[in-house]
Amino acid sequence: MSQMMQNYIDEAEKVLLHTYNRYRVVFEKGDGVYLYDTDGKKYLDFVAGIAVFALGYNNKEYNDALKEQIDKIIHTSNYYYNLPAIEAAKKLKKISGMDRVFFTNSGAEAIEGAIKTARKYGYLKDKRTDHEIIAMNHSFHGRTMGALSVTGNPHYRDAFEPMIGNIKFAELNDFDSVMRQVTDKTCAIIFETVQGEGGIYPATEEFMRKVRELCDERDILMILDEIQCGMGRTGEMFAWQHYGVKPDVMTTAKALGCGVPVGAFMMTEKVGAHSLVAGDHGTTYGGNPLACAAICKVIDLFDAMNVLDNVKKVGSYLEECLDALAGEFPCIETRRGVGLMQGLVMDRPVGDVINKAMDKGLVLINAGPNIIRFVPSLIITRENVDNMIAILRESIQEVCS
Numbered sequence: 001m002s003q004m005m006q007n008y009i010d011e012a013e014k015v016l017l018h019t020y021n022r023y024r025v026v027f028e029k030g031d032g033v034y035l036y037d038t039d040g041k042k043y044l045d046f047v048a049g050i051a052v053f054a055l056g057y058n059n060k061e062y063n064d065a066l067k068e069q070i071d072k073i074i075h076t077s078n079y080y081y082n083l084p085a086i087e088a089a090k091k092l093k094k095i096s097g098m099d100r101v102f103f104t105n106s107g108a109e110a111i112e113g114a115i116k117t118a119r120k121y122g123y124l125k126d127k128r129t130d131h132e133i134i135a136m137n138h139s140f141h142g143r144t145m146g147a148l149s150v151t152g153n154p155h156y157r158d159a160f161e162p163m164i165g166n167i168k169f170a171e172l173n174d175f176d177s178v179m180r181q182v183t184d185k186t187c188a189i190i191f192e193t194v195q196g197e198g199g200i201y202p203a204t205e206e207f208m209r210k211v212r213e214l215c216d217e218r219d220i221l222m223i224l225d226e227i228q229c230g231m232g233r234t235g236e237m238f239a240w241q242h243y244g245v246k247p248d249v250m251t252t253a254k255a256l257g258c259g260v261p262v263g264a265f266m267m268t269e270k271v272g273a274h275s276l277v278a279g280d281h282g283t284t285y286g287g288n289p290l291a292c293a294a295i296c297k298v299i300d301l302f303d304a305m306n307v308l309d310n311v312k313k314v315g316s317y318l319e320e321c322l323d324a325l326a327g328e329f330p331c332i333e334t335r336r337g338v339g340l341m342q343g344l345v346m347d348r349p350v351g352d353v354i355n356k357a358m359d360k361g362l363v364l365i366n367a368g369p370n371i372i373r374f375v376p377s378l379i380i381t382r383e384n385v386d387n388m389i390a391i392l393r394e395s396i397q398e399v400c401s
């Protein structure tokens with residue numbers, strides 16, 4: 001590392017609150033699936049800003065659309081209508097089959113909105129104010145107090161107790177564990193269709209179906225968090241679309257704006273008509289013209305670039321290659337995931353492997369201590385996968401031998 005980059009890092013550590021143990025690199029620009037640091041070193045990127053830059057860095061059409069919107073108007077209050085928000089909501093409805101959209105600034109804020117929607121839905125039914133929400137162990141829904149309250153990882157929560165009340169935890173893919181938590185006060189069940197931070201665990205068909213049936217029977221809202229697994233990552237626009245069941249409420253963010261901070265929670269007409277009304281919820285920035293122009297262009301480009309086809313094709317190739325790698329090394333326990341959301345489970349902490357890969361010009365990230373996570377941009381090629389595997393193999397060899 002150059003003295004210059006070292007200086008940047010030293011400066012950063014004097015001014016930024018230390019809430020991340022950052023990798024020792026300063027990225028300056030990106031192009032396609034490559035990142036460049038301030039020394040000009042090139043990296044193949046299999047993180048994409050954690051499942052954000054679905055279309056790769058520096059996509060010209062995307063950049064031009066944003067520049068055009070900047071020259072028109074960047075922001076106006078949600079007390080007024082704006083064209084990009086109308087267009088973005090229409091496009092989101094089309095790709096999700098949901099009916100009503102509320103734009104947020106982040107994933108966590110989309111979760112907050114989904115929680116408020118569920119509580120209000122319950123409240124309007126029976127006027128009780130002690131409704132319960134069932135969430136899953138090992139889940140991750142964000143760092144704000146509401147989102148943290150449904151995040152099934154005590155390590156993130158403990159120092160910040162008390163959480164918001166009446167949250168119960170069950171086990172993903174264990175329907176009996178959900179049944180044990182259901183009461184007449186349950187207003188919602190929330191989970192990620194594919195758990196991300198918790199270790200890349202996809203929900204099973206059976207679990208999805210049974211939760212859906214339970215929710216229908218008892219008028220409980222099924223809330224799916226698609227913030228990481230949605231927007232094409234698994235080969236469908238939203239991961240739940242693989243299963244033939246539909247949530248009542250869903251959240252999206254990360255790749256939704258491909259880098260412009262924006263998220264959304266969405267719901268069916270029925271929930272929309274029996275939950276939040278004027279005065280119940282709001283945001284200053286959420287769904288501003290710049291953010292919504294990004295969403296519009298992203299959704300158009302998914303179509304124009306046949307992104308879903310690429311995810312299906314290259315995703316299954318990535319699976320094959322990771323499975324083969326797992327066969328080569330006893331220190332790799334297994335591979336799990338769907339499409340371009342994959343995890344390689346090792347028998348030890350993966351930090352050393354990730355650092356070695358970084359030295360060799362490959363950006364990877366973990367999901368929990370023992371899992372290497374692969375959430376690249378959705379435009380990667382088989383050749384990119386081959387190059388990634390070659391560097392990863394070397395890195396694992398050095399750590400595991």
Ligand SMILES: *Cc1c(COP(=O)(O)O)cnc(C)c1O
Nearest residue numbers: 106107108140141142196227228
């Ligand atoms: C990243 C993430 C969030 C939180 O999103 P932020 O934009 O970081 O607030 C919530 N849920 C899931 C599944 C995520 O991956």
